[in-house]
Amino acid sequence: xxxxxxxIRVVSPxxxxxVLFLVxxxxxxxxxxxxxxxxxxxxxxxALWQYRKPIWDNSxxxxxxxxxxxxxxxxxxxxxxxxxxxxxxxxxxxxxxxxGFNSIPKVAVVPVLILWFGLGEIPAVxxxxxxxxxxxxxxxxxGLATTEPELExxxxxxxxxxxxxxxxxxxxxxxxxxxxxxxxxITLAFVGAVVSETVGANKGIGxxxxxxxxxxxxxxxxxxxxxxxxxxxxxxxxxxAVETRFTGWAFRGQSNR
Numbered sequence: 001x002x003x004x005x006x007x008i009r010v011v012s013p014x015x016x017x018x019v020l021f022l023v024x025x026x027x028x029x030x031x032x033x034x035x036x037x038x039x040x041x042x043x044x045x046x047a048l049w050q051y052r053k054p055i056w057d058n059s060x061x062x063x064x065x066x067x068x069x070x071x072x073x074x075x076x077x078x079x080x081x082x083x084x085x086x087x088x089x090x091x092x093x094x095x096x097x098x099x100g101f102n103s104i105p106k107v108a109v110v111p112v113l114i115l116w117f118g119l120g121e122i123p124a125v126x127x128x129x130x131x132x133x134x135x136x137x138x139x140x141x142x143g144l145a146t147t148e149p150e151l152e153x154x155x156x157x158x159x160x161x162x163x164x165x166x167x168x169x170x171x172x173x174x175x176x177x178x179x180x181x182x183x184x185x186i187t188l189a190f191v192g193a194v195v196s197e198t199v200g201a202n203k204g205i206g207x208x209x210x211x212x213x214x215x216x217x218x219x220x221x222x223x224x225x226x227x228x229x230x231x232x233x234x235x236x237x238x239x240x241a242v243e244t245r246f247t248g249w250a251f252r253g254q255s256n257r
Contacts, residue, residue, distance in 0.1 A: 021041045024040065024041055025040045025041050025042060028041075035218060035219065036216055036218050037218070038218075039218050043219045044219050044222045044223050044226060045223075047217075047219035047222075047223045048223045048226065054208060055208065055220075055223060057203070058205050058207065059231065061121065061203045061204045061205075062124075062193055062205040062228075064121075065121050065128060065193045065204065066124075066128050066192075066193040067189075067235075068125045068128070069124070069126065069127065069128025069130075069189050069192060070128060070132055070185060070186055072133075073128070073133035073136060073185055073189065074133075074182065074185070076129070077133040077134075077140065077181075078136060078178065080094075080133075081136060081137040081139070081140025081144070081174075082140060082141075082166075084098075084137065084140075084141040084145075085140060085143065085144025085145045085170070085174070086144065088145070095141070098134060098137060101134075106127055106192055106195060107199065109130060110123060110127055110195065110196050110199040111199065111200070113126050113127065114199065114200045119200050119201060121201070121202075121203075121204075123196045124192075124193045124197055124201060126196075127193060127195060127196035128188075128189040129189075129192070131188045131192035131195075132185035132189040132192060133185070135184045136178070136181045136182065136185050138181070139174075139180060139181035140178050140181070142174075143170075143175075143176070143177035143178065144166070144171070144174050155169065175246060179239070179242065179246065179247050182239050182242075182243070183243065186232075186236055186239050187232055187235075190228060190232050190235075193206070194206040194228065198210050205224045205227060205228055208220070208224055209221050209224040209225075
C-alpha cells in the first residue's frame with residue numbers, strides 16, 4: 001500500500017471525523033445547546049472516561065454476542081446459500097420463503113426469543129444471527145446461480161460433473177459475493193445484538209444506553225453510540241482485510257486505475 005492509498009483510506013477519514021467533532025463542539029457551545037438535548041463531544045468523551053469500566057464491560061458483552069451471532073450466520077448462510085444455489089428448483093422454492101422471513105421485523109421476534117430463552121445473552125446472539133444471515137445466503141446463492149450456462153456446457157463436454165463445476169468454478173466465482181455480504185452482515189449483526197439488548201437484557205451497550213436514557217444521562221447514551229461506531233468500523237475493516245486477502249484477484253483491475 002503506497003502513501004497515496006494510505007492517505008485516502010486512513011488519513012482522510014480521520015481528518016473528516018476530527019473536523020466533524022470540532023464543528024459539533026463549536027455549534028454546541030455557540031448555540032448553548034442543553035446537555036440533555038445534544039451533549040458536546042467534550043462531554044461525550046468525558047463520559048467515556050468517567051464511566052470507562054461499565055462501558056468496557058458492556059462493550060465486551062455486545063462484542064461477543066455480535067461475533068457469536070455473526071459466526072453462526074456465516075456458517076449457516078454459506079451452507080444454505082450453496083444449497084439454494086445448487087439447483088434452480090431449490091432457488092425458486094426457498095428464495096421466496098427467505099424473503100418472507102427477512103421481511104419480519106426482528107424487533108418483533110426478540111420478545112419471542114426472550115420468552116423461550118429468558119433475559120440474557122442468548123436472545124442477543126440469536127437476533128444477531130437472524131438479522132445477518134440473509135445477505136450471506138442471497139449473495140452466495142446469486143454467485144452460484146449466475147454461473148454462465150456456456151461455461152457449464154463446456155465443462156460438461158470435458159467430462160466435469162455438477163459437483164466438479166460447483167467446486168472448481170461455482171464456489172470460487174461466488175467468493176467475492178460471499179465476502180461482500182460479510183461486510184454487510186457484520187454491521188447488521190451489531191444492529192441485531194443492540195436491538196435485543198434494548199428490548200430485554202442484563203448487560204450490553206444497548207442495555208447501558210437504555211438505562212442512561214431513563215436517567216437522562218445523555219452523554220452516556222452518545223458515548224455508547226461512539227463505542228458502537230468504533231467497534232463496527234473495526235470489524236468492518238477486519239472483514240474487508242480478509243476479503244482482500246482471499247479475493248484480491250477480483251479487484252486487480254480496480255487497483256491499477
